[in-house]
Amino acid sequence: MSTVPRPWRTDMLTIHCPWCGPRDETEFSYGGEADIARPAAPDGLSDAAWADYLFMRTNPKGWHCEQWNHAHGCRRWFKAERHTVTYEIRVTWPMHREQP
């Protein structure tokens, strides 16, 4: 075994579904940035504030809180914290819970 740490993985991602456990990436579909809350009173928003909700994204280089769907499994949505450079997934948790 090589002792050189791999800076990133080159095989497929293994994603830990909070209900089904670790599964291959191909079973999941990506749902983008998490915690984008729909404005409570859209009628009162300026165009810029509405655009901010609809289109603007944080797009960080580093840890990213995002949504995934176990599309070819239990079909439930959950959240994950994934690193956008190494693609390491630190933790996943059900949609309705607080981040562990």
Place this chain on the structure above:
Amino acid sequence: MQKYSIMSLARQALNGHRGWQPAWREAEPKRRYQVIVIGGGGHGLATAYYLARVHGITDVAVIEKGWIGGGNTGRNTTIVRSNYLWDASAALYEKSLQLWEGLSQDLNYNVMFSQRGVLNLGHTLQDMRDIRRRVNANRLNGIDGEVLDTQGVKRLVPFINTSPDARYPVLGASWQPRAGIARHDAVAWAYARAADALGVDIIENCEVTGIRRDSGRVTGVETSRGLIEADRVGAVVSGHAGVLADMAGFRLPLESHPLQALVSEPLKPILDTVVMSNAVHVYVSQSDKGELVIGAGIDAYTGYGNRGSFRTLEEFLAALIELYPIFSRLRMLRHWGGIVDTAPDASPIIGRTPVDGLFFNVGWGTGGFKATPGSGWVFAHTLATGQPHDINAPFSLERFHSGALVDEHGAAAVAH
């Protein structure tokens, strides 16, 4: 600047090729410039070149965190075409294609632009309806295009699988004869050399770490080689537009995704055009060295990892083999990924930002290479005058506030 010609080649040959000079100077950053262009890729260098040549502004620095042509300029599949659906996109990409047609002469550098045509395949009846609509729109905008049926595609690419029981049968294609491919590194080197000859400083290994502002106006950039002041700053970056916007204190409607490509072992000449398929997300052409250059769609998740996922690789290679069974035993030599900043409407953002004097030319998504000359042309105008050119006015950041999106992705169903 040393002029390249058959005479200079002959002279240097007699001299044992010892007299060639570097194509551009290794410039040290000055304390202050009129204009700073962040990003030494094709678009940034083209911007600097047209600033100097068309607008007479030569007090310009191009600052690049790595080396010239080391980013997405050297990572794409080199396809050039202008068959876009909407008027705004057609104007931008056609301006670019017209500049491509005279680029080698203009820059005195062979960018190996080869107008071998591009096919965009249709696999369903709806694909064919969209193709007809797009070709009609192209012709109304003065852009060449034809609709081909299955036999028409077969005449151009005899070995393509047109069997009716294929998973994605080839029902036809759009055909743009003036489209083609170019040598991507040469484009960056040619613009760098030509801009340098006009007095532009090209500063490599100089990473931007901050954007200096004073009461809402840009005053310069902090870099790994110190503070550089400027009246105007243009950011022409890919993969890191969001990171730069964050430094300047605003957000962009962009998400960064890996986009991958690969190159096969060299073959004898077999494919003399470019074939793209949006439905199965694979496109292929043959380089002058004989290698097949094969591109894919973006990975579904966001990432800055500069490598493509195996899931996408598997999908597009399966599509490649289905369309071209003859390639099934081909070995692949190199495989790489680049990071593309994609906008919700798959169109770039070229123009003003919330910071005065700071302009962005970003978000080219998966299709920036073809636009290199035109992008530089309109952005040079924007930086020189402070106002967008008529061609890039529709591509403002404000379009996300007004809702006037240039929705190429959904409407045209063409791969970028």
